[in-house]
Amino acid sequence: MTRMGWSVLVGVAVIAGGIGLAGLRVNPYVYFAGYVILQYVVIATAWNILGGYAGYVNFGTPAFFALGAYTAVFLIRSVKAPLPVLIVAGGLVAALLGLGIGYLTLRLRGTFFSIATLALSVVLQTMIINWEYVGGSRGISVLRPSGPPFGSYVTFLFTVMVALAVVAVLVARFIERSWIGRGLAALRDNEEAAECMGVPTLRLKLFATTVSGFFLGVAGAPFPYYVTFVEPNSAFALDYAVNALAMPMIGGTTSWVGPVIGAVLLGTASQVATVTISSELNLLIVGVVLVAFVVLAPEGLLGLTRRLRGR
Amino acid sequence: MADPLLEVDGLVKRFGGFTALNRVTLHVKAGERFGLIGPNGSGKTTLINCVAGSLRADEGRIVFDGVDVTALPPHRRTRLGIARSFQIPKPFTSMSVLDNLGIPLEYAGHARSEGGGAEARAILKEIGLEAKAHLRPAGLTQIEMRKLELARAMAARPKLLISDEAMAGLSSAEVDDILAILFRLNAQGITIIMIEHIMRAVMRFSQRVVVLDAGERIAEGTPDEIVRNPAVEKAYLGE
Numbered sequence: 001m002t003r004m005g006w007s008v009l010v011g012v013a014v015i016a017g018g019i020g021l022a023g024l025r026v027n028p029y030v031y032f033a034g035y036v037i038l039q040y041v042v043i044a045t046a047w048n049i050l051g052g053y054a055g056y057v058n059f060g061t062p063a064f065f066a067l068g069a070y071t072a073v074f075l076i077r078s079v080k081a082p083l084p085v086l087i088v089a090g091g092l093v094a095a096l097l098g099l100g101i102g103y104l105t106l107r108l109r110g111t112f113f114s115i116a117t118l119a120l121s122v123v124l125q126t127m128i129i130n131w132e133y134v135g136g137s138r139g140i141s142v143l144r145p146s147g148p149p150f151g152s153y154v155t156f157l158f159t160v161m162v163a164l165a166v167v168a169v170l171v172a173r174f175i176e177r178s179w180i181g182r183g184l185a186a187l188r189d190n191e192e193a194a195e196c197m198g199v200p201t202l203r204l205k206l207f208a209t210t211v212s213g214f215f216l217g218v219a220g221a222p223f224p225y226y227v228t229f230v231e232p233n234s235a236f237a238l239d240y241a242v243n244a245l246a247m248p249m250i251g252g253t254t255s256w257v258g259p260v261i262g263a264v265l266l267g268t269a270s271q272v273a274t275v276t277i278s279s280e281l282n283l284l285i286v287g288v289v290l291v292a293f294v295v296l297a298p299e300g301l302l303g304l305t306r307r308l309r310g311r
Numbered sequence: 312m313a314d315p316l317l318e319v320d321g322l323v324k325r326f327g328g329f330t331a332l333n334r335v336t337l338h339v340k341a342g343e344r345f346g347l348i349g350p351n352g353s354g355k356t357t358l359i360n361c362v363a364g365s366l367r368a369d370e371g372r373i374v375f376d377g378v379d380v381t382a383l384p385p386h387r388r389t390r391l392g393i394a395r396s397f398q399i400p401k402p403f404t405s406m407s408v409l410d411n412l413g414i415p416l417e418y419a420g421h422a423r424s425e426g427g428g429a430e431a432r433a434i435l436k437e438i439g440l441e442a443k444a445h446l447r448p449a450g451l452t453q454i455e456m457r458k459l460e461l462a463r464a465m466a467a468r469p470k471l472l473i474s475d476e477a478m479a480g481l482s483s484a485e486v487d488d489i490l491a492i493l494f495r496l497n498a499q500g501i502t503i504i505m506i507e508h509i510m511r512a513v514m515r516f517s518q519r520v521v522v523l524d525a526g527e528r529i530a531e532g533t534p535d536e537i538v539r540n541p542a543v544e545k546a547y548l549g550e
Binding site: 179182183185186188189190192193194195196197198199200201202254 | 363364365384385386389390394395397401402403404405406410413414415417418419420463466467
């Protein structure tokens with residue numbers, strides 16, 4: 001079997017494991033928290049395709065996530081579209097936004113690109129606040145469809161998120177190991193040199209921003225059914241911007257494993273902190289951990305283990 | 312006379328109100344060793360940035376190997392056979408020396424994946440870097456870094472190699488080392504444009520030299536003719 005075949009097999013096994021876990025019907029909170037952690041696996045992995053592989057730091061994660069969520073809200077309200085349609089549509093709309101910011105990279109690099117993406121998030125939030133059809137600033141209640149395939153609806157969403165996380169990670173891994181990933185690494189190291197060595201930098205950047213945007217939107221699409229009440233402040237929460245960046249940084253940005261490790265560690269830590277201490281403390285913990293890593297292990301846990309093993 | 316490999320016709324490049332290149336025309340023949348010299352700020356690097364595509368010329372035409380490349384992005388020109396080294400080395404810092412060569416091999420050298428490793432190793436051997444193949448560029452010395460620039464450009468399998476001050480700051484023995492490499496590459500049929508401040512090297516290497524001063528072409532000829540040209544002397548030393 002090819003290497004790709006193996007990774008797909010492992011992915012299928014993980015999804016089967018998720019369904020098995022859903023069938024156990026343990027404390028519902030486990031699924032509730034598990035969903036959030038898996039959602040962050042998708043977000044961190046998606047962010048890393050642009051931020052880690054191509055080196056373009058996107059502070060606008062909330063814009064993409066919320067775009068996925070609000071596309072879903074719109075489709076639920078207008079045509080009562082089923083969940084798979086919401087996920088694909090949410091992903092595609094966010095991918096389009098991704099393609100748009102891809103063209104920004106023509107003129108904006110480094111910090112300036114990051115600032116532009118941050119501004120994008122603010123602009124989009126303002127637009128949603130003024131759009132009554134999807135709830136405006138007051139927010140909107142979403143009714144879950146009745147009769148999920150198994151268990152409660154949250155358990156069902158949990159397994160959906162397992163599958164989405166597996167797909168996102170497989171795609172990221174495939175990109176990283178293909179000629180696209182090598183080209184992205186070259187342009188991350190030095191864009192001018194990469195271009196002069198035959199790398200079509202613009203096309204690769206557009207690819208990265210589009211795929212990254214797609215999966216950020218995908219992560220947001222099931223969100224309305226998860227929370228059942230969507231309002232701009234929670235959909236555009238700063239947490240998404242900070243976590244999307246912190247998780248890959250903590251895990252290690254150069255490999256697909258990094259964001260997964262970061263999302264699981266940080267996601268679990270903040271869930272535990274929410275329950276045991278306070279939900280407000282979350283962001284503080286993330287911030288402190290991020291600063292510690294940037295100072296002590298700038299290449300994340302992966303870089304740290306590599307360094308320790310090297311000695 | 313063979314058709315020129317590179318034709319630059321009436322090239323103009325302005326930065327705001329400053330004209331960096333003013334109607335520069337030059338033809339480089341296939342297989343030639345071509346020297347491009349001029350005082351600091353004379354427009355040498357601007358000219359090769361225009362040829363390689365990093366800068367878009369405001370006027371004029373660039374034809375390479377029969378193809379008008381004036382409007383092509385750099386990566387397309389590289390695939391047609393124009394490769395350059397950078398004055399200030401710009402290695403891919405996160406990759407090993409070997410993987411640095413893998414990028415042009417894969418993207419411009421038409422050697423997708425298979426055999427790429429062997430080819431990269433062969434180039435490193437030719438340039439004298441094979442012992443450093445698995446090092447990161449940060450672990451290289453100055454001269455090794457310059458060699459990496461040349462090796463990476465070679466991995467694009469160019470017809471024309473533009474060497475932008477590959478010897479600046481090197482010792483005399485190291486200059487000879489780089490010169491020997493460039494002579495060998497030329498013997499394999501690669502046309503070379505050398506931009507250099509070290510006169511001893513350019514004059515020994517080049518068959519023909521063009522002199523730029525303040526964005527204008529002021530002289531062209533064999534090294535001997537250039538040395539005796541009063542206009543060149545004036546450009547370098549003043550009246």
